[in-house]
Amino acid sequence: GAGVSQSPSNKVTEKGKDVELRCDPISGHTALYWYRQRLGQGLEFLIYFQGNSAPDKSGLPSDRFSAERTGESVSTLTIQRTQQEDSAVYLCASSLTSGGGNANTGELFFGEGSRLTVL
Amino acid sequence: QQQVKQSPQSLIVQKGGIPIINCAYENTAFDYFPWYQQFPGKGPALLIAIRPDVSEKKEGRFTISFNKSAKQFSLHIMDSQPGDSATYFCAASKGQGGKLIFGQGTELSVKP
Numbered sequence: 001g002a003g004v005s006q007s008p009s010n011k012v013t014e015k016g017k018d019v020e021l022r023c024d025p026i027s028g029h030t031a032l033y034w035y036r037q038r039l040g041q042g043l044e045f046l047i048y049f050q051g052n053s054a055p056d057k058s059g060l061p062s063d064r065f066s067a068e069r070t071g072e073s074v075s076t077l078t079i080q081r082t083q084q085e086d087s088a089v090y091l092c093a094s095s096l097t098s099g100g101g102n103a104n105t106g107e108l109f110f111g112e113g114s115r116l117t118v119l
Numbered sequence: 120q121q122q123v124k125q126s127p128q129s130l131i132v133q134k135g136g137i138p139i140i141n142c143a144y145e146n147t148a149f150d151y152f153p154w155y156q157q158f159p160g161k162g163p164a165l166l167i168a169i170r171p172d173v174s175e176k177k178e179g180r181f182t183i184s185f186n187k188s189a190k191q192f193s194l195h196i197m198d199s200q201p202g203d204s205a206t207y208f209c210a211a212s213k214g215q216g217g218k219l220i221f222g223q224g225t226e227l228s229v230k231p
Contacts, residue, residue, distance in 0.1 A: 004162070033219070042125075042223035043163070043208060056218055091162055106151060106215035110162025 002026070006092050006111035013082055014119050021077045021114045025094030033108065034067055034077050035091045043091065049075065082118045089113040123211050125222030132199055133230050140194045140225045142209035147190070149211040153219070154183065154194050157206045166207070167194075170215075199229045 005024040013019050025032050034046040045059040049069045060066070064082075069075040079086055093108040125142045132138045142152075153168035169176045169183040169192065176183045180197040196203055209222040 035221070040226075043221040045218070045220060048218045093162070106168075106212070106217075106219075107153070107165045108155075108163075108219060110164065112160065112162050 004092055004094055004109050004111035006114050008114055010115045012117045015084060016081055018080045019082055019116060021090050023075045023092030023111060026109055029094035029096050030072055031095045032069055032075050033093045036088045037091055038088045084118050087116055087118045089115050123209060123220050123222040125209050125225060127225060129226040131228045134200060136199050138196050138199055138227055140207055142222050143191045144211050148213045151212045151215045152192050153210050155208045163208055201229045201231050204229050
């Protein structure tokens, strides 16, 4: 079946422009994450959506960053007035969190990321 | 409290060697500890995971050792192969479906 799909795979933009990154999670996955990975660095948590609960936005680095999710499907990460330090790979992941002893619960399935370059 | 600290940042071993990657956490509420493997240009993928009710878990050549009192866990790769060359991330969460916090990553290179 289809995995997590992210678009665009590459985006080059000028400083000050807004960008929108899209994530299509695996169908049926209730949880969705956005992470940022700067060159040669770890995975920096940005935001976490879990079902109908209020999202955990504690990782968003500034108010220029926002994310939306429509139900349990597509999510978009928006970066306004981009800065050069926003250059990174933005990774989306989804997981099944149905509990009940499901052995697959909690495993994150990642997309291949959207590489953002801000000139 | 939310951090997971990982070391070393990079590691080079010869084929057949046993690389060891270490992680430490502060938040005692964490109770799920997975390791993810990432190849260049790809997203990370789950390798192996452990809950704190056991001290060791093996899957093939990969072993997690867990020390609850020290709040540390480590990944050992037995008989390492060049194909194991990748970046490895430890992670932790509260509950198996909770928000996953990742370590900084270890870039492993296995020389033929």
